[in-house]
Amino acid sequence: MFSISLGDDNAVLRPLEPWRAAEFLAHMDRGRELIGQHIGLADAVTDLASSRAFLQQYAEKAATDTGRIFGIWVADELVGGVLFRTMDVPRGTAEAGCWLEPSAVGKGLVTRAARVIIDWAVEERGIHRVEWLVSAANHASIAVAKRLGMVKDGVLRESGVHRGERQDLEVWSVLAPEWRSRQAG
Template structure:
């Protein structure tokens, strides 16, 4: 089985595939309100059929090379994930995102997992620009964008309706040369 270690705490990053629909639904049920404060994932995955359909859509994106989804596991339990919501290899642009259930928050899991998939996108797939789109109210996700060395490109004012309210969406990004320079600096620091 494919798994990437996320550090000494035993956390792992693995593909999140349709056969994991029951596990994914249980995870969403544990974190539904926490996850749903800022992103629509919690409202999209509400039963086994919608869980399977959501994961199948990402399996189809992976097959078409237009997106990916990976889960974060700690102690054998799915607690969150990272994804490429969109990926246009020809244009060299991808949009990444994340989610976590409350029990996993504050441990750096998303930052570590996002580094793995961004490294893959830049180094293996030739992606030049990785974007992070986030509600201006989602301070934790904005902090991840900062830790990843992203630059705030701007705000799309009232551009996303979530649970009946218009949200401002911040666009953050990192370019391949910036990503490589930051990685080199991380590897050379004690």
């Protein structure tokens, strides 16, 4: 298994695989309230079976090159993650996302981890456009999109449904030439 350092704070990025279902569930239990404010992950992973099924879904996406999921560990404790919810390599598009438990907020972990996976998608997989869809109320995630150099493409009014309520979704993106230019600078 590989592990990529995210800096000097003992943080690493690793694949989040089905055999880590119990660890993923414990992490979700620690962060359920915060994670569930804006995304459905906290509602989807509620017991060991659903945790394993969720991670298995991403293992199958990885096998078919249609998605990926990675965990962020600090001092060997899973505290968050980043993913490609979708990847369409022939079209050159991918949708990235993230989550964190409260202990990891405000440390730049998601921004650093997202940079790693976006760089991989652009440079290794030939992805041309990486999107970041986010609830307009999720200011922390919007701040990450900005730090990643993404551009706000627009708002999909009342396009998302979270916990039975309609929400506006902002679409942010970065194109491969923009990404390469920012990385070089």
